[in-house]
Amino acid sequence: MIQVEGLTKIFHDKKRGKVVAVNNLEFNCQKGRIFGLLGPNGAGKTTTLRILATMILPTKGKVMVNGCDVVKEASKVRRQIGFLSSETGLYDRFTPRETVMFFGRINGMEDKAIKKRTAEIFHSLDMENFQDVRVNKLSTGMKQKLSIARSIIHNPPVLILDEPTVGLDIITAKTVIEYVKSFRDQGKCIIYSTHIMREAEKLCDMIAIIHQGNLIAQGTLAELKKNSSFDDLEEIFFELINQGENLE
Amino acid sequence: MSWKNIKLIFIKELVGTIRDKRTIIAMIIIPLIFYPLLFMGIGYFGKMGNIKSEEAVSKIIISGAEFAPQLIKYFQDNKKIEVLSAIGDSQSNLQKGEVQAILIIPQDFEYKIKSGESGQLILKYDATEAKSSIAQKRINQVIEKYKSEIILQRLSRLDLQEEFLTPLILQEENIATAEKITGSFLAVLLPYLIIILIFAGAMHTAVDITAGEKERGTIATLLVSQISRLEIVLGKCFAVMLISFTSMALGLVGLTLAFLSGASIAGGIEGVQFGISINTIFLLFLVLFPLVGLASAVLVMVGIFARNIREASSYITPIYMLTVFLGIISISQGMELSGKMFLVPVLNSSFVFKELLMGKIYWDHILTTFSANIIIAGIALFGATRLFSKEEVLFRS
Numbered sequence: 001m002i003q004v005e006g007l008t009k010i011f012h013d014k015k016r017g018k019v020v021a022v023n024n025l026e027f028n029c030q031k032g033r034i035f036g037l038l039g040p041n042g043a044g045k046t047t048t049l050r051i052l053a054t055m056i057l058p059t060k061g062k063v064m065v066n067g068c069d070v071v072k073e074a075s076k077v078r079r080q081i082g083f084l085s086s087e088t089g090l091y092d093r094f095t096p097r098e099t100v101m102f103f104g105r106i107n108g109m110e111d112k113a114i115k116k117r118t119a120e121i122f123h124s125l126d127m128e129n130f131q132d133v134r135v136n137k138l139s140t141g142m143k144q145k146l147s148i149a150r151s152i153i154h155n156p157p158v159l160i161l162d163e164p165t166v167g168l169d170i171i172t173a174k175t176v177i178e179y180v181k182s183f184r185d186q187g188k189c190i191i192y193s194t195h196i197m198r199e200a201e202k203l204c205d206m207i208a209i210i211h212q213g214n215l216i217a218q219g220t221l222a223e224l225k226k227n228s229s230f231d232d233l234e235e236i237f238f239e240l241i242n243q244g245e246n247l248e
Numbered sequence: 249m250s251w252k253n254i255k256l257i258f259i260k261e262l263v264g265t266i267r268d269k270r271t272i273i274a275m276i277i278i279p280l281i282f283y284p285l286l287f288m289g290i291g292y293f294g295k296m297g298n299i300k301s302e303e304a305v306s307k308i309i310i311s312g313a314e315f316a317p318q319l320i321k322y323f324q325d326n327k328k329i330e331v332l333s334a335i336g337d338s339q340s341n342l343q344k345g346e347v348q349a350i351l352i353i354p355q356d357f358e359y360k361i362k363s364g365e366s367g368q369l370i371l372k373y374d375a376t377e378a379k380s381s382i383a384q385k386r387i388n389q390v391i392e393k394y395k396s397e398i399i400l401q402r403l404s405r406l407d408l409q410e411e412f413l414t415p416l417i418l419q420e421e422n423i424a425t426a427e428k429i430t431g432s433f434l435a436v437l438l439p440y441l442i443i444i445l446i447f448a449g450a451m452h453t454a455v456d457i458t459a460g461e462k463e464r465g466t467i468a469t470l471l472v473s474q475i476s477r478l479e480i481v482l483g484k485c486f487a488v489m490l491i492s493f494t495s496m497a498l499g500l501v502g503l504t505l506a507f508l509s510g511a512s513i514a515g516g517i518e519g520v521q522f523g524i525s526i527n528t529i530f531l532l533f534l535v536l537f538p539l540v541g542l543a544s545a546v547l548v549m550v551g552i553f554a555r556n557i558r559e560a561s562s563y564i565t566p567i568y569m570l571t572v573f574l575g576i577i578s579i580s581q582g583m584e585l586s587g588k589m590f591l592v593p594v595l596n597s598s599f600v601f602k603e604l605l606m607g608k609i610y611w612d613h614i615l616t617t618f619s620a621n622i623i624i625a626g627i628a629l630f631g632a633t634r635l636f637s638k639e640e641v642l643f644r645s
Contacts, residue, residue, distance in 0.1 A: 093267040093268060
């Protein structure tokens with residue numbers, strides 16, 4: 001569903017000069033699977049996901065989402081994806097019902113279809129009791145549920161989730177993780193970035209470890225363990241990073 | 249480009265703005281309630297202060313009263329003046345405010361009056377003190393009265409009539425129509441007020457829906473939708489235009505109410521008759537709309553460029569100051585623009601407003617202003633859309 005080939009992104013920064021944020025990434029994500037991008041802050045996770053979500057353009061390489069090219073067919077790609085990150089906010093002065101109605105409409109849905117889908121989502125996310133309360137009155141957990149509802153209103157086959165649990169308390173974070181699992185069960189292709197090892201271990205079917213813009217390993221958790229002298233993902237992660245730095 | 253998508257953004261921004269308490273305060277409460285109350289208060293206290301000062305008796309010291317007994321009689325007849333005898337340093341009494349004025353009469357005063365010369369008097373007062381100024385006016389009136397009396401005496405000594413001193417009488421008639429009087433009265437301030445209200449009304453919304461969206465992280469959710477960048481920018485810009493126009497209209501209504509309520513309390517309005525023709529109103533709108541569009545497009549562009557609301561505000565402050573400056577130029581009387589100057593945005597509108605309110609219709613000025621402002625607004629919109637497509641602008645940190 002997602003094919004990434006030779007993806008490179010170079011920024012030009014006034015102070016730092018040329019910055020290679022992402023260097024020659026190659027990976028594939030399958031339908032009904034959660035693909036984890038694991039790396040510390042500044043590794044290039046957000047940049048990669050922004051390219052996948054058509055928000056920024058790649059410098060080099062090719063990215064296909066459900067058969068559509070992110071550069072040439074950006075609009076088609078946007079129809080296929082739901083995007084959620086720790087930084088995406090909500091409109092404070094709208095209610096959850098108005099929020100999803102707006103996002104349904106700007107994603108080209110008809111009002112009747114939006115209403116039907118909203119009822120389903122609000123029921124499954126247990127949002128019915130606060131669907132008409134303005135966002136600025138909602139708790140963090142309620143807001144996160146609404147963010148999820150907003151990103152899946154148009155029923156996209158692909159979900160791009162950029163550190164969706166950052167800044168959440170453990171109970172809300174657990175709820176988010178449960179929903180991500182349920183989306184996998186619905187057959188969606190999910191790409192999930194995180195810097196939390198436990199989350200990657202529990203959730204991801206495939207894990208790609210990136211460091212300083214480079215992909216240093218990828219595989220299932222079992223495969224990563226097999227190729228390492230350690231059994232714990234955190235230890236494996238540090239081992240791989242050290243190997244990467246020694247090679248440089 | 250789809251109008252349906254532009255409308256979606258437009259309505260979203262309008263609803264969000266109307267639900268913002270700050271908008272309601274800035275658009276409705278301040279102009280429609282606060283301004284009238286403020287002006288009423290100013291009018292009321294101003295009037296009270298005036299009444300108090302007018303009613304109070306002016307205390308003055310006359311030094312050398314014995315040298316002008318006739319003049320002193322005039323002072324004694326005036327009930328609003330109380331002549332005190334000088335005790336100690338009269339100058340310091342004046343400075344302390346114990347007396348409001350000092351009149352000094354020289355020894356040879358009476359002699360000079362009688363011999364047909366000019367008798368010199370010295371009046372000391374404090375122009376910064378309202379009471380002292382009133383005392384000065386009252387003393388002047390008394391002296392004028394005495395002066396007329398002396399003139400009459402001198403004329404009769406020469407066997408001349410009073411008319412001898414007024415060989416010419418000029419009678420003036422003002423033929424200005426009610427429309428022109430209204431126009432010239434409004435033409436001084438109205439263009440400036442319109443411009444300031446348009447910019448002030450657009451600022452908050454323009455920043456909130458651009459830099460504010462970046463700050464709150466909602467912009468990314470728009471970018472991954474089916475709506476194009478141009479549609480987003482147009483929807484936002486139209487919303488700012490409507491808010492800016494409405495707040496200008498409400499601001500003008502509020503200021504009119506404020507002026508009328510303040511003035512009626514302070515003592516009524518004289519000489520203002522309202523009368524503007526339909527044609528003038530139509531032409532005013534023709535010039536107004538491109539200006540509203542220009543203000544909105546420029547402010548939206550700046551808002552998109554800024555990282556956050558604070559940064560946007562600091563960029564907008566100098567733009568606002570420049571607008572105030574360009575608006576102020578139109579207030580100065582007698583200033584006229586040459587043809588090319590009508591290409592300068594804001595300045596052109598303020599002068600065309602002024603001309604229209606004075607009943608002058610110069611089509612070349614109107615068309616130049618209209619086209620110049622439309623073109624610049626278009627460039628700003630284009631710039632805003634370009635900025636909105638630049639990842640280094642959207643994701644600057």
